[in-house]
Amino acid sequence: MNLDVPWWRDAVFYQIYPRSFCDTDGDGIGDLEGIRRHLDHIVRLGADALWISPFFRSPMADFGYDVSDFCDVDPLFGDLDDFDRLIEAAHTQGLRVVIDWVPNHTSSAHRWFSEARSSRDSPRRDWYIWRDDRSDAQGGSGPPGSPGRLPNNWLAAFPGVGGDTFPPAWTWDPGTDQWYLHFFLPEQPDLRWGNPEVRSAMADTLRFWMDRGVDGFRVDVAHGLGKDPALADLPPELAPLPVASINDRSETHPYLAELRGVLDAHQPPAMMVGEVFLPTTPQVARYYGSADRPELQLSFNFPPLFAPWDAAVWRQRVEETETSLGPERWPTWVLSNHDQVRHRTRYGGSEERARAAAVLLLTLRGTPFLFAGEELGLEDAVVAPQQRGDPGGRDGCRAPLPWDASADHGWAKGSPAWLPWPPEASGARNVAAQEADSDGILHLYRRLLAARRASPALRRGTWSPLDAHDGLLACLRHHGDDRRGVVVNFSTSPQPIPATVAGWNVEVASDARPAGPGLIAADQALLLHPAH
Ligand code: GLC
DSSP: OOTTSOHHHHOOEEEEOGGGTOOSSSSSSOOHHHHHHTHHHHHHHTOOEEEEOOOEEOOOTTTTSSOSEEEEEOTTTOOHHHHHHHHHHHHHTTOEEEEEEOOSBOOTTSHHHHHHHHOTTOTTGGGBOEEOOOOTTTTOOSSTTSGGGOSSOOBOSOOOTTOOSOOBSEEEETTTTEEEEOSSOTTSOBBOTTSHHHHHHHHHHHHHHHHTTOOEEEETTGGGSSOOTTOOOOOTTTTTSBGGGTOOOTTHHHHHHHHHHHHHHSSSOOEEEEOOOOSOHHHHHGGGBOSSSBOOSEEOOHHHHTOOSOHHHHHHHHHHHHHHHTTTSOOEEESOOTTSOOHHHHTTSOHHHHHHHHHHHHHSSSEEEEETTGGGTOOOOOOOGGGOOOTTSOTGGGOOOOOSSSTTTTSOSSSOOSSOOOTTTTTTSSHHHHHTOTTSHHHHHHHHHHHHHHOHHHHHOEEEEOOOOTTEEEEEEEETTEEEEEEEEOSSSOEEOOGGGTTOEEEEESSOOOOOTTEEOTTOEEEEEOOO
């Protein structure tokens, strides 16, 4: 066994959106204690690490991604003692803990921003990005602070509830007569990472949590930190997109390298997985840095998440990931998170497909990230317009997690949960019901995670595609003398199992539907091992 493989390469991560995991104090919103009480579910699943979405002090304009104090717990979720208890319990049970870290922006309620906006002379002014009105000479027109005077054509990320166009990425500050930049909501002003004081203050927030024992950070909008210093207009073809989805600047790389230095200098060192929300995998690859100047240890790579349920598209995205990242930069795989419609829903809603997708996700080369609830086969909740609260329209995937079939679904009695329950929460789609069904999707995830843990080929081996019939994605995983085959049938009819692995034994099947000798059923996936 190779002892210098870092833990996060071998790990399976489990993402928890704390509002939605389990409420213990009766306010209808999940809390840190709710996570602590259910760590056994994650251990039994076989995951190795948690990623906990933000629980820091926040006015909750973006449900916690608008942080007003990076070094405290919002009272909705508990307090620092709850966090200490949670991390201690997680470590005792062998789980690593990675927390969200939101360096691109603060809340507009953060003390730093209050100070910055108090006067143009404030020592904090330069911590954020301010611009004057566009002058007449620059083509501006209209009264001060009006749309005709916007400093450039950049757009922010959220269209607002029910909206379909993106608002400007600038908000006018009438107190000081300048615009400030925000890639997301006006309540999320962007920090100016070119300012060494900002970098140093943010590095301190990392040290604060490392000293409390966290094992790593999920870096929100990691690709957003560096900005074009000229703040130039985007070309017409890019201008309709939110600037946060295309900002890919060389300025960001030294900042990430510096942060990596901060993590590496801590004992024990911590890791970071970056949210690099850019359209192509070759762009994502650059955020790992180089051997002599490393940046992120892991990066999310969203092009596969955006692939439809289609074998040819998936093969292309997996091959592109293999080629762009090469042997040194370790890939990650994710199908669902708190920002996207759950994959079962996206792929059309069938449980068979969700089960086949689980085999796909957990047998690719790289570190998989599960989103709490996918192991129950959850679909997005149907959220009525008047119940929607998220400025990005992402409420459905954030529905609360049902622990049992009772009316409260294992959440504390008190207020109703903050969002409606996902479909079938009182039937098959809760932890207790899935626990009792040994053929259910929860047990499939457990079998897959156990198979992965037991097989060096699955955890660390090479990935090579096999020739296969249209509609199939098939591969070999190989490490030393350990080999596995994986066949995923994306099509709606049975297909022949590729010849190379046709005689192999089934180690895990996504479901028990028989397809006939030598065949794999529609929307089915098989993990195979050599017959001898
Ligand atoms: C990231 C988060 C998303 C949040 C945004 C702004 O994309 O995943 O939930 O709204 O950053 O912080």
